[in-house]
Amino acid sequence: MGYEVYYHQYNLEESINNEIKVLLIYNRDKNSDILKAYESVLEEEGVPFEIMSNSTLIKIPPDTISMNIPAIIFPDSVNQYIKNSTDYWIEKYVKSGGKVALIYDVDTRGKDGKYKLSPTYLDRVLGLNFSVYQEERDQSYQYGNIYFKDQEAVNYFEMPTGKIDENFAIVGYQYGKLLYPLASVRVINDEGQKVYATDEKKRSVIVQKDIEKGSLLYVNTPLGALKGKSDDLLLRSILKTFLFKIAHVPHLISSPNAKGTLVINWHIDSSIEHASIKWNIENNYFRKDINQTFHITSGPDVYIPQDGLGFDVLGEGRGLVEQLMEYGSIGSHGGWIHNWFAKNIKEKNLTTEEIKSYIQNNNEALEAVTGYKPIEYSAPVGVFPPLSSIKIMKELGFKSYYYVGDSGSAPNRTFYNGKMLSDTIIAFPVMTFGINASLKEAHDSHLSEEKMKKYYREFADYLVDNRSVRLFYSHPHDIRDYQYQDAVKDFLDYTRTLVGEGKLQTRTMTNISDFIVRLANTKKRFTVDAEGIYAEVTNDISLDEIVLAIPKNVGQEKIKKDDYLEDENYYYIPLNGNDNRALINFPVESLLKNRKQDIRKG
Numbered sequence: 364m365g366y367e368v369y370y371h372q373y374n375l376e377e378s379i380n381n382e383i384k385v386l387l388i389y390n391r392d393k394n395s396d397i398l399k400a401y402e403s404v405l406e407e408e409g410v411p412f413e414i415m416s417n418s419t420l421i422k423i424p425p426d427t428i429s430m431n432i433p434a435i436i437f438p439d440s441v442n443q444y445i446k447n448s449t450d451y452w453i454e455k456y457v458k459s460g461g462k463v464a465l466i467y468d469v470d471t472r473g474k475d476g477k478y479k480l481s482p483t484y485l486d487r488v489l490g491l492n493f494s495v496y497q498e499e500r501d502q503s504y505q506y507g508n509i510y511f512k513d514q515e516a517v518n519y520f521e522m523p524t525g526k527i528d529e530n531f532a533i534v535g536y537q538y539g540k541l542l543y544p545l546a547s548v549r550v551i552n553d554e555g556q557k558v559y560a561t562d563e564k565k566r567s568v569i570v571q572k573d574i575e576k577g578s579l580l581y582v583n584t585p586l587g588a589l590k591g592k593s594d595d596l597l598l599r600s601i602l603k604t605f606l607f608k609i610a611h612v613p614h615l616i617s618s619p620n621a622k623g624t625l626v627i628n629w630h631i632d633s634s635i636e637h638a639s640i641k642w643n644i645e646n647n648y649f650r651k652d653i654n655q656t657f658h659i660t661s662g663p664d665v666y667i668p669q670d671g672l673g674f675d676v677l678g679e680g681r682g683l684v685e686q687l688m689e690y691g692s693i694g695s696h697g698g699w700i701h702n703w704f705a706k707n708i709k710e711k712n713l714t715t716e717e718i719k720s721y722i723q724n725n726n727e728a729l730e731a732v733t734g735y736k737p738i739e740y741s742a743p744v745g746v747f748p749p750l751s752s753i754k755i756m757k758e759l760g761f762k763s764y765y766y767v768g769d770s771g772s773a774p775n776r777t778f779y780n781g782k783m784l785s786d787t788i789i790a791f792p793v794m795t796f797g798i799n800a801s802l803k804e805a806h807d808s809h810l811s812e813e814k815m816k817k818y819y820r821e822f823a824d825y826l827v828d829n830r831s832v833r834l835f836y837s838h839p840h841d842i843r844d845y846q847y848q849d850a851v852k853d854f855l856d857y858t859r860t861l862v863g864e865g866k867l868q869t870r871t872m873t874n875i876s877d878f879i880v881r882l883a884n885t886k887k888r889f890t891v892d893a894e895g896i897y898a899e900v901t902n903d904i905s906l907d908e909i910v911l912a913i914p915k916n917v918g919q920e921k922i923k924k925d926d927y928l929e930d931e932n933y934y935y936i937p938l939n940g941n942d943n944r945a946l947i948n949f950p951v952e953s954l955l956k957n958r959k960q961d962i963r964k965g
Contacts, residue, residue, distance in 0.1 A: 383889035383896070385412040385434045385612055388420055389441040396781035397440045397587035403776055403783060404590065404599050406883040409615025409912075410606060417445055421452045429460035429577065430918050431891050434610035436602075439467035439585035444474055450485040457577035460918070462610040464601075465489070467546065467585045478503070482551060489572055489579055490552040499547045506542040507562035509533045509584065511569075516559040519608070520569070521600045521829045524821040525796040526771040533597075536770040536795045537804075543584045543597075569601070571609070580605050591781035593749075593768030595792070599775070611914040611932055613889045613896065616830055617773065619878050621910035621928070621935050623826030623867045625858060626774075626791060626834040626875060627655040627691075628765055630741055632701040633665045633672050639840035640683050644690075648842050648851060653858060654869040655691035658741040658765065659684065661728035662699035673700065676728045684732045692871045694739030695761075699725045705744035715751045722755060739872045741765035741836075749779040756788055763876035765836060766790040770800075773832050774875055776883070786883075789876035791834040794822065802841035802851070812850050819854035827866045832875055878908060885909060891917055895950040900938060907940030913949050920951040 387401055398414060405412045420435075435456070437445075450470065453463055470485050471493050472478055482492045495503055511517045511531040517524075528534050535541040545562055560569040568583045586598040606612045618624045631640075643649050661676035674680040684693060698704030698721030707713045713721075722740075729737050738761050742752065745767040756764065769777055769792035776783050777790035784790070796818040799805045805815055826833060842851050861867035885902040898911055912933040915922055927934035938945050 381431045381890045381892050383411060383431045383433065383613055383891050385410055385436065385606060385610075386420065386432055387412055387414045388417055388435060388437050389414065390417040390444055390446070392441055395441045396591055396778075397438055399783065400587040400590035400598065400778055400781075401436065401438050401602075403778070403883075404595070404602055407773075407775055407879060408599070408603060408606075408617050409882060409885070409887065410602075410612060411614070411887050411889055417442070417449060421446055421449055425452045425456035425461075426459040429456065432461065433612050434462045434464070434606055436464045436605075437466060437469045438587050439469075440588060442466075442469045443472040444476070445470045450483060450488070453485065453579075454488050454574070457579055458575040460576035462578050462580070462605070464580045464582065464605050466582050466587070467544075468493070471546075487551060488574070489570070489581055490550065490554065490556055491567055491570065491581060492549045492551050493546060495547050495549060503547050505545055505547060507545045507564065507566070508540045509543055509545075509560055509562060509568050511560045512558060516569075518828075520559065520604045521831070522596075523771050523794065523825050523833070525794060525818055526596065528797065534795075534797060536767060536793065536800060537798050539798055543589070546583050548583055578609055580609065588781075591778045593777055593779055595769040595775055595777065596772035599772055607912070608932065611916070613898065613914060614912050615882060615885060615887055615900070616910040616912055616935065617879075617882065618830050618832050619868070619870065619875070619908035620937065621830050621912075622865075623823075623828070623830055623861075624832040624875065625823070625826055625867060625869050626832065626872055627653065627869060628741065628791070628834055628836045628872065629655060629657050630696055630765075630836065630838050631657055631659040631674055632696065632743070632838065633660070633674055634679070635840050636674060636838070637679060637683065639838075639843045640687065642843050643839050644686065646848075648839075648855065649687075649690040650855060650859070651690055653855060653862070654871055654874075656694050656739055656871050656873075657687045657691055658694040658696040658739065659725075659729060660696040660699065660701040660704075660743060661725045662701075664700045664703065666700075666702045668700060668703065676732055681732055684729070688733060692739065692873065693729055693733050693737060694741065694872070695722065695726050695729060695737040696741050697725060697743040698722050699728075701743045705742070705746040708746045708748065715755065718751065719755045719758065723759060726759065736760060738762045739764070749784055753784045753788060757785065761788060763789045763791055763872040765834065765872075766792050767800075768792065770795050771833075774834070774872075774879055776879075787880055789872075789879050791872055791875075793836050794833045796822075801837040802845050802847050803838065805847065806841075806845040812846050815847050816850040816853050819850060820857055823854065823857055823861060823867065827861060832870075834872070881905070882909060893951075895920075895922065895948060898947045898949070899945070900947075901944040903943060905940055906938040906942050906945060909938045911936040911938060911947070917951060922949050923952050 470483050486492045517527050532540045555572050557571040570581045572579045590598045663673040663675040664670045665672040726737050740761045772792045774789050774791045776786055793800045799808050888899040890897045
């Protein structure tokens with residue numbers, strides 16, 4: 364690749380004061396669940412960061428740190444009160460080139476906890492008044508829909524097409540337009556504002572304002588609180604845009620080999636799939652060159668015990684499972700009797716131990732045929748009581764699971780009631796297309812084949828363009844029984860083309876979950892000085908498939924171009940998978956020019 368790797372010549376301790384990182388600021392509670400939500404996303408996105416108190420921040424000279432502290436985030440809930448002079452500090456930092464994200468309710472209360480009754484200095488700098496309590500009272504905080512300005516804004520914030528309706532509103536799985544907590548902010552002065560999103564009343568939701576060399580980003584919804592309630596997408600998308608497109612922070616890419624990644628997940632519930640699996644194989648819908656996962660409910664029944672409608676892995680379904688093993692990996696689709704199992708969990712007729720026993724029966728039947736324990740899980744009918752389900756999954760050795768929370772987002776260590784469910788078992792949110800996920804749901808919503816073909820093409824392009832990972836889900840019989848056969852074939856053909864061009868990859872849930880856990884636990888350290896950027900990356904297991912993203916510019920200086928992959932803002936450097944540690948120097952062009960001049964003079 365042409366980059367320089369040092370293992371002993373360079374001591375990072377010499378540049379500790381120049382360490383590049385993002386600051387997460389809090390005022391009162393360092394152990395806040397809100398901060399942990401932000402931390403989890405930053406870890407999964409490979410971002411170097413530090414949590415810092417408001418009082419510590421304002422002791423640092425604001426006009427000298429923007430090169431190594433390119434971005435500062437003030438999360439929701441933990442900065443309702445900010446220290447005196449913080450607003451002036453922010454303005455100086457931004458003017459010197461820093462980037463600041465203010466989330467939802469920053470600087471809305473006084474030290475006594477009461478709402479501020481008049482616009483603050485920070486309000487006037489941004490041009491928005493957050494302090495409307497005196498006039499609005501109980502209408503100060505409401506719920507509303509979020510509308511992006513246009514398709515360009517949708518793309519800029521990396522929102523999947525399937526999560527946005529024809530009016531650019533955010534929609535949810537089975538819900539339609541989603542309601543978000545929003546503050547009743549008012550525009551004071553819109554000069555210089557870039558408004559990316561509003562609510563239905565045209566109140567600002569996502570606004571950016573450039574101030575001299577730097578920029579302020581305001582987001583009028585509580586991103587951390589949403590993440591804590593299993594809605595990961597907005598926090599992840601907005602942080603990625605802010606940190607990578609606005610602030611140009613060096614980081615590790617969150618997909619293997621920095622490629623868009625498609626995870627295809629078929630659910631096999633019942634005996635209806637006996638004929639459909641054969642049909643899919645005969646008609647080339649299951650392809651050996653496209654990785655897929657098949658999650659199977661093993662038992663002989665579906666709705667009630669002894670109805671005989673199940674897939675029956677140990678009976679009639681055995682040969683089909685053996686065939687499917689040629690096309691991908693086999694996972695567990697829950698508790699032995701598909702619909703009965705889901706119904707009785709919903710109605711709370713089963714204890715945690717009983718739920719576990721049905722899943723264990725399901726797993727043992729699959730293992731008897733495949734020869735290996737299933738380590739991927741999907742809950743029948745999506746019924747997944749989070750706390751008890753995660754406990755069972757840990758005990759049974761699962762690594763990943765299909766998830767109807769966080770819909771449309773990337774695989775992640777999801778949160779529930781403000782807490783991370785597991786730091787080792789990865790949730791794979793279902794990708795939605797409008798209010799639908801599966802082909803049957805699209806059929807029930809009367810979506811045309813042309814509409815689905817367009818959705819699927821745009822979905823594949825989204826993965827490539829954003830180097831993102833997403834899960835596609837349906838049932839094998841959905842292809843055979845509904846009007847989308849050409850759309851699915853086109854999707855698979857297009858996927859194969861993109862894979863052949865090296866732009867896309869298909870992976871299993873297991874493969875991706877292993878990568879996410881490894882990436883989140885990879886230590887990264889970036890430092891900057893007049894000579895360039897230095898990166899140190901370490902992982903006790905391996906650096907395999909991890910890719911470094913280095914910004915093309917450091918302040919006014921350009922990083923030397925080498926034979927790196929690149930886009931508008933970054934160079935991409937694959938790390939050596941055989942190593943546990945890499946230390947890499949990225950010199951600036953002017954340094955090399957000066958060295959050449961010195962050589963000539965000599």
